Amino acid sequence: MKWIDFPDDRFVVNGLWWWEEHKPKLQRLPDRMKPSVPEAVWTLSQQPSGGRIRFATDATELAIRAHFPTLTYMNNMCRVGQMSVDPWIDGKCWLPVFPTGDNHDVEGSFGSVREAKRREVCLYLGLYAPAEIKSIGLSDGASIWSPAPFAVDKPVAYYGSSITQGGCATRPGLSYQAIVSRKLNLDFVNLGWSGAGRGETALAEAMAEIDASCYVIDFCQNCPTVEFLEEVYAPFLQTIRDIRPDTPMVCVTPIYSASEISVSGSERLDGMREVIRTAVAHRERLGDAQIELVEGYDLLGPDDHWGIVDSSHPNDLGFTAMANGLEPVLKRILF
């Protein structure tokens, strides 16, 4: 086994847009944004959801050494989804490596195989906890090549809530963005902020720094009230548009929530859906031809009720439904 320290230029990092600014730290925003974004967002930015390490190799054994500074457990999400390194190799799930118990440092094998042939490696980083990659192990004598290119040069950039961040996939490669991106061979950047996706201008500006193929705006469940959303939603879109006048933008209304069984939950989310519909219609009337509304119910609606683990977070069934619903939309826009 040959251990190669990370980072190394032979290992391509995708999904962390400002990687060259902050490497070797695996974070979702550059340090310079720390003063301008909410503290909660900054903390969450240390969780590399959507980050991937990609390369091709003919190694017959692949392993990793990683450090997880924060060891926690969630009620609605398992630790594997929260903080594993999740290897998809030639599109197939190998063994995720994750910390057990109180061990911050992990060394683990993704699997070993007989045949030495070129394979495309994509290591998805954890969705909900900071991670440090120390080194990547390959069987002796293995070659490393550049990974296969994406079908579209620019990534799709997502802004949103905990759902967007990846709660509650059981493994990092099962967030809805990861699923749909594999289906269409797309790159993506995840700016979903658990509990803190509230449409601040600083985050719209951050989004607009990303030279994206498409923006998917998927927040609002984090907004405390319909009125709060109404105040921030149109300005959020406008901030992005001022900087990126022509980039396609997909505005998603809330997916189904189990809280909609109750009258109050239903009224709140229906109100938010109406705010988003109105804002998109307004922009269309202003002549914005690159904006599109996607109804959350078309991604995960009441018929997908078993796709939610708690009140509102999709499980793997829910994220698969969301990816299936988003796939034709992105296909039409990008191809």
Place this chain on the structure above:
Amino acid sequence: MKWIDFPDDRFVVNGLWWWEEHKPKLQRLPDRMKPSVPEAVWTLSQQPSGGRIRFATDATELAIRAHFPTLTYMNNMCRVGQMSVDPWIDGKCWLPVFPTGDNHDVEGSFGSVREAKRREVCLYLGLYAPAEIKSIGLSDGASIWSPAPFAVDKPVAYYGSSITQGGCATRPGLSYQAIVSRKLNLDFVNLGWSGAGRGETALAEAMAEIDASCYVIDFCQNCPTVEFLEEVYAPFLQTIRDIRPDTPMVCVTPIYSASEISVSGSERLDGMREVIRTAVAHRERLGDAQIELVEGYDLLGPDDHWGIVDSSHPNDLGFTAMANGLEPVLKRILF
């Protein structure tokens, strides 16, 4: 809100076969078996996987008070799957109630609705932790009726490993048995033992006490070696057959495991598959017309690789695949 202490004859308990012997304790084996089963099995028997509380009501609000004696977190399974009370009402997921943080006692609402009409309530109990139900809350003036009958009087009884016990569904109603039983309106009993499903005679005898419509034998991953399985497998079937000569029996070979990427993992499971095939073929040659082999790969095979959260435990995608694969088998046998 009217709180009714549990147990109460108006609330039907299914899935805990010896309920009348051990109530109010929600456990999977009766106390008299404690001396004869392995200690690990006894401990796991205090986890009421497969247990359900069923009734019909026109209540517009439903709530529960429960106590969870053991609060733990798992790496590959979230707490909601492990220890929530998971309400499926008229077949639709409402809000699961589960302990947060260090709170052993929980009072929570499953949801409240406007329309007072008869609804079928099925409360799935947690898959991987002991639970005590204290009382069930219904809106004032609500009626309670007997739940709708199952399509087949006798339950399907499952014996197996951690996968059988329900690892790693995100909610109790998403174990593969729960899914397939909803599809076919079947009752079921879960005698899956995490890490401890090793084919002991005492467990075969326990299975045979259950007057089942069908036995599904799904263990072996817990056996340390192929040779170990070979020693216990045929005698396990024989013990059940001695007591229940005519009950249909389904023998399942191991589903796909991510460990099969590696040569050693593949050899071990392939060897176990062969042991099971041989044992079933032998019984068929002896004239057993009520035994059937189901290949694990037909339930969850290599093409379902993303349906596994770690090395071997299905996530909700995997359990859905297993349920879909088992459905036509049980349908043919039982209907």
